[in-house]
Amino acid sequence: MPTPQRREAAIATLLGLVGLAALVAAWAALRESVGHDYDLAAYLGAAARVAAGGTPYQPETLGGPFRPGPAELYLYPPGLAVLLAPFAGLPGSLVSAGWFALRVGALAAGCALMPVRPWIRGTSLLVAAASYPVLLDVNLGNVSVVVFALTAAAWRFLDRPSGSIAVAAALALRPPLLVVVAWWALRRRWGPIAWAFGAAVVLAALALPFVGLAGYTDYLVVVRNLTGMQGVPRNADFGSLALAAGLPPPLPTLAFIGGALAGLGIMLAGLRRDRDVAFVTAVGASLLLAPLLWVHYLVALILPAALLADRGRRWAILLPLLGWLPEPFLPFVAMIGALAPLLAAPPGVDERQPVADLRS
Secondary structure, three states, rough: OHHHHHHHHHHHHHHHHHHHHHHHHHHHOOOOOOOOOOHHHHHHHHHHHHHOOOOOOOOOHHHOOOOOOOOOOOOHHHHHHHHHHHHHOOOOOHHHHHHHHHHHHHHHHHHOOOOOOHHHHHHHHHHHOOOOOHHHHHHHOOHHHHHHHHHHHHHHHOOOOOHHHHHHHOOOOHHHHHHHHHHHOOOEEEEEEEEHHHHHHHHHHHHHHHHHHHHHHHHHHHHEEOOOOOOOOOOOOOHHHHHOOOOOOOOHHHHHHHHHHHHHHHHHHHHOOOOHHHHHHHHHHHHHOOOOOHHHHHHHHHHHHHHHHOOHHHHHHHHHHHHHOOOHHHHHHHHHHHHHHHHHOOOOOHOOOHHHHHOO
């Protein structure tokens, strides 16, 4: 007779496989949609420019102020473009399929790495496959599922060198996650900060032979030129919500600042809890600190959903489905994602094993 642990693992595997099958079916059905591989095209354009010996950034982003949103704008540090440069000349359908497989594999790996019970890992993957942020990310060819996988790895190996390396890699794709480094500093965890800094330096050094120092100075120019983010179509931050509601300046800016301050306050409140809750809270707070909050960024909701479910609040496993709400609700969904971990019971309550003990 199989043990309860083996039955649970088998059920988790089955749930995860159903989720993966659903994602494959969704990707196949959406291949002819207008937005299919919209972001991948930007990455490959930057990769092609790097392969040709140039900067990954377009003249319009280097020449002066610009707004995000138009097709094929590359707004990341150079590392992603360098990583994809060898594939820039391959057939588009082959690159698209490979990129999909890589990212769905990352999503599955992230769910498997979360330090929670097996049934929660499998259910998380199934729920993720039914959530709008994940489906949108898969269709666009974005890296939000990769960022999720890296933060899940950081959670599992929290305060260890491998966790710090995962944070450094995530920062190269989502800079607002600097709030995690600030969280370490507030906890006086200088070792993880040093490892993350060292990993960031190594990652930058690996790209230097391909883009030189100019690639990084160009990135700083792009960041400086990036303006007018409030009101960008499909930006779901509080400032854009205020602008869409017709509020006059400076109220939209104040709304964004208020949301960012709320994020910092939530992160500080998390410091009073155990480190698992505090880490997931810090990741959620990064959503409120970002001046751009695209819907697919809400893939991060998988983390608080899994944490809460593991601490006895099983209803929370459905949290990622809030991404289906209409756009005006999404800033509040991000706020819920940041606040939700604070509802978690302490480890070990209700005769449950502490989350930290499930890292092996």
